[in-house]
Amino acid sequence: MEKRAVFRAGSLAYLLILPQLLLVFVFFYWPTGAALYWAFTLEMPWGGGNQWVGLENFSAVLNDAKYWSSVAASCVFAFAATALALAQALVLALFVDRQLRGSKSFRSFYVWPYAVAAPAVSLAFRFIFAPETGLVAFVNQWWPGLWNPSINGAQAMTLVVLCFAWKWIGYNFIFLLAALQSIPRALTEASAMDGAGPLRRMLDIQLPLLTPTFFFLLVINLTESFVGADSFGIVDILTEGGPANATNLLVYKIYSDGFKGLDYSGAAAQSIILMLLVMVLTFIQFRWVERRVHYK
Amino acid sequence: MSSISIRNVRKAYGKREVVHGVDLEFADGAFVVILGPSGCGKSTLLRMIAGLEEITAGEIRIGDKVVNRLEPRERGCAMVFQNYALYPHMSVAGNIGYALRVAGVPKAERERRVAEVARVVGLENYLSRRPGELSGGQRQRVAMGRAIVREPKVFLFDEPLSNLDAKLRVQMRAEIRRLHKRLAATSVFVTHDQVEAMTLADTLVVMNGGRVEQVGAPAEVYHRPRTRFVGAFIGAPAMNFIDGTMAADSFTFDGRRVAVEWPFARAHAGRPVALGVRPEQVELVAADSPGALPATVDFVEELGAGRVVYTDIDGLPFAVTLSEETDLAPGERVGLKLLPQSLHFFDGETGLRLGLAESVETSRAAVAAA
Numbered sequence: 001m002e003k004r005a006v007f008r009a010g011s012l013a014y015l016l017i018l019p020q021l022l023l024v025f026v027f028f029y030w031p032t033g034a035a036l037y038w039a040f041t042l043e044m045p046w047g048g049g050n051q052w053v054g055l056e057n058f059s060a061v062l063n064d065a066k067y068w069s070s071v072a073a074s075c076v077f078a079f080a081a082t083a084l085a086l087a088q089a090l091v092l093a094l095f096v097d098r099q100l101r102g103s104k105s106f107r108s109f110y111v112w113p114y115a116v117a118a119p120a121v122s123l124a125f126r127f128i129f130a131p132e133t134g135l136v137a138f139v140n141q142w143w144p145g146l147w148n149p150s151i152n153g154a155q156a157m158t159l160v161v162l163c164f165a166w167k168w169i170g171y172n173f174i175f176l177l178a179a180l181q182s183i184p185r186a187l188t189e190a191s192a193m194d195g196a197g198p199l200r201r202m203l204d205i206q207l208p209l210l211t212p213t214f215f216f217l218l219v220i221n222l223t224e225s226f227v228g229a230d231s232f233g234i235v236d237i238l239t240e241g242g243p244a245n246a247t248n249l250l251v252y253k254i255y256s257d258g259f260k261g262l263d264y265s266g267a268a269a270q271s272i273i274l275m276l277l278v279m280v281l282t283f284i285q286f287r288w289v290e291r292r293v294h295y296k
Numbered sequence: 297m298s299s300i301s302i303r304n305v306r307k308a309y310g311k312r313e314v315v316h317g318v319d320l321e322f323a324d325g326a327f328v329v330i331l332g333p334s335g336c337g338k339s340t341l342l343r344m345i346a347g348l349e350e351i352t353a354g355e356i357r358i359g360d361k362v363v364n365r366l367e368p369r370e371r372g373c374a375m376v377f378q379n380y381a382l383y384p385h386m387s388v389a390g391n392i393g394y395a396l397r398v399a400g401v402p403k404a405e406r407e408r409r410v411a412e413v414a415r416v417v418g419l420e421n422y423l424s425r426r427p428g429e430l431s432g433g434q435r436q437r438v439a440m441g442r443a444i445v446r447e448p449k450v451f452l453f454d455e456p457l458s459n460l461d462a463k464l465r466v467q468m469r470a471e472i473r474r475l476h477k478r479l480a481a482t483s484v485f486v487t488h489d490q491v492e493a494m495t496l497a498d499t500l501v502v503m504n505g506g507r508v509e510q511v512g513a514p515a516e517v518y519h520r521p522r523t524r525f526v527g528a529f530i531g532a533p534a535m536n537f538i539d540g541t542m543a544a545d546s547f548t549f550d551g552r553r554v555a556v557e558w559p560f561a562r563a564h565a566g567r568p569v570a571l572g573v574r575p576e577q578v579e580l581v582a583a584d585s586p587g588a589l590p591a592t593v594d595f596v597e598e599l600g601a602g603r604v605v606y607t608d609i610d611g612l613p614f615a616v617t618l619s620e621e622t623d624l625a626p627g628e629r630v631g632l633k634l635l636p637q638s639l640h641f642f643d644g645e646t647g648l649r650l651g652l653a654e655s656v657e658t659s660r661a662a663v664a665a666a
């Protein structure tokens with residue numbers, strides 16, 4: 001007979017989960033609590049106590065035109081990067097599923113970019129896309145000044161979007177390919193018998209059955225591009241928010257205001273707003289988008 | 297015209313050949329059942345007809361057109377899959393009407409035809425449901441509806457009833473038969489269930505190990521199995537086999553001699569032969585009756601309408617079915633009287649029926665045990 005160890009005293013259980021609780025507390029609740037506190041007080045940059053100021057930090061942030069341009073930049077970045085990463089991954093997954101059913105090597109091959117740290121990816125992008133010395137420098141020899149993300153805001157945004165998408169395509173690809181391969185083969189065969197060609201089968205059968213996975217990836221990608229460490233790392237290495245704040249995403253602005261501008265209170269207020277924004281975004285997605293999703 | 301003609305068709309997956317040169321001709325409007333044990337290549341053959349599987353060698357024609365290189369949609373076949381393969385994200389109406397939607401049939405006509413088909417398969421009240429909200433039998437009907445809505449030239453069924461419970465299976469069998477009468481499309485039905493095969497088929501094809509063992513009407517296949525495999529595979533309880541040696545006027549096994557009057561006995565004298573006897577074509581008589589093989593009762597299986605008496609002839613198992621009541625007890629001695637017109641002889645090495653080319657009448661044997 002199987003023997004089960006039963007601990008009568010609860011204390012051992014608490015002891016066992018304590019390390020995890022500590023980690024969660026130290027790295028999540030404590031900073032969040034501190035940010036909340038700072039957001040409602042005025043923090044002296046050189047120390048010397050806080051002063052309760054109510055919503056003043058928030059109104060200062062919300063009345064700042066630079067903040068709103070950062071919101072706009074973040075939105076452009078998040079939607080463009082997500083759209084690109086998902087669309088590309090979908091195309092790759094559909095092709096791999098058709099041509100190489102069961103092939104395992106592509107999976108690990110495509111997921112590698114995701115395993116590389118964002119700053120490392122950004123450094124590579126910086127070398128490749130450097131206007132004078134990078135691999136793309138030849139376009140400037142044809143047409144001087146055609147490509148220069150350090151003075152052209154739209155180009156800088158394109159660059160960070162590309163970089164983020166490149167890193168996330170692999171992640172999305174893996175999920176989409178797994179979802180595609182879990183669609184019973186008989187379903188695509190049935191639609192082939194019903195007269196549908198390959199493209200029609202993709203549109204009518206595969207894509208609808210992918211929607212749960214697609215939706216999951218949409219939430220993850222949008223959230224990551226809005227607040228993720230990758231967005232921060234990419235902007236920090238590639239553009240530092242420039243030129244002229246064109247790529248000053250919300251995550252980056254919090255950092256630069258807080259640690260470079262030493263405006264702790266303003267940065268704290270911004271992070272609270274960002275947190276709320278992400279919560280609202282996720283809620284909206286689950287509430288309205290999920291309804292249109294087919295779960296088997 | 298939608299006869300199907302299969303000529304020397306082979307299928308290999310990589311180096312492993314799983315269908316070894318099949319030749320078959322199905323008449324227009326026939327109901328053909330392909331029967332065989334699991335893994336014998338039935339589905340593979342069906343899928344080659346459908347166009348879902350490439351043909352490694354040989355030729356398949358539907359009507360008078362070679363379809364080897366045609367896409368499934370160009371072959372005019374509809375298929376019912378074993379697990380139904382319904383589109384989970386579409387309603388019943390969407391599933392049935394999908395082929396029409398792909399074909400670009402206008403909405404009004406599409407709805408009319410879907411409604412009509414739904415009536416035929418008894419689903420008119422379920423049109424807006426999703427497959428997930430249907431019972432097994434209803435899903436099966438949706439799959440049938442989806443196949444018939446296009447009015448195909450050829451129906452292909454891959455074990456469509458094997459997921460249903462026994463009662464529903466009988467009911468659906470009758471419905472498939474009725475549908476076939478009504479639509480008269482050539483139908484190829486794959487199954488491993490011999491009852492299904494016997495009841496549905498006009499033409500029965502028995503397959504084994506990637507080869508066709510026999511083609512014929514169900515009764516013919518039952519009464520004149522072309523190989524030992526077919527004899528053993530069809531019929532329940534299975535045919536009894538006694539391995540022995542042929543002599544000019546007798547069959548000997550295990551030191552026993554059975555006198556046989558069989559026109560071909562002389563031709564096969566001295567060769568190893570398997571004698572096949574169906575359990576229902578043996579009479580139980582007293583142990584000491586002249587001309588009977590003595591045996592011992594092992595146990596009796598009561599089936600209600602009949603009963604199976606399992607006996608053994610000195611270690612050789614031998615089943616007998618009886619229609620009348622019996623009070624035989626295990627251990628009792630009985631005599632087995634083989635009915636001469638129902639003996640089957642198979643070559644001991646190739647398993648082929650002996651006297652195959654000769655007419656039924658002359659190959660009947662008379663037997664008396666000695």
Ligand SMILES: Nc1ncnc2c1ncn2[C@@H]1O[C@H](COP(=O)(O)OP(=O)(O)O)[C@@H](O)[C@H]1O
Binds near residue numbers: 332333335341
């Ligand atoms: N896609 C495939 N790849 C390799 N072998 C296969 C494949 N499909 C079927 N086979 C093999 O072919 C043989 C016949 O399979 P199948 O036609 O499905 O048998 P059945 O339908 O009679 O049970 C089996 O031995 C099976 O393992």
Ligand SMILES: [Mg+2]
Binds near residue numbers: 338339340455
């Ligand atoms: Mg099969």
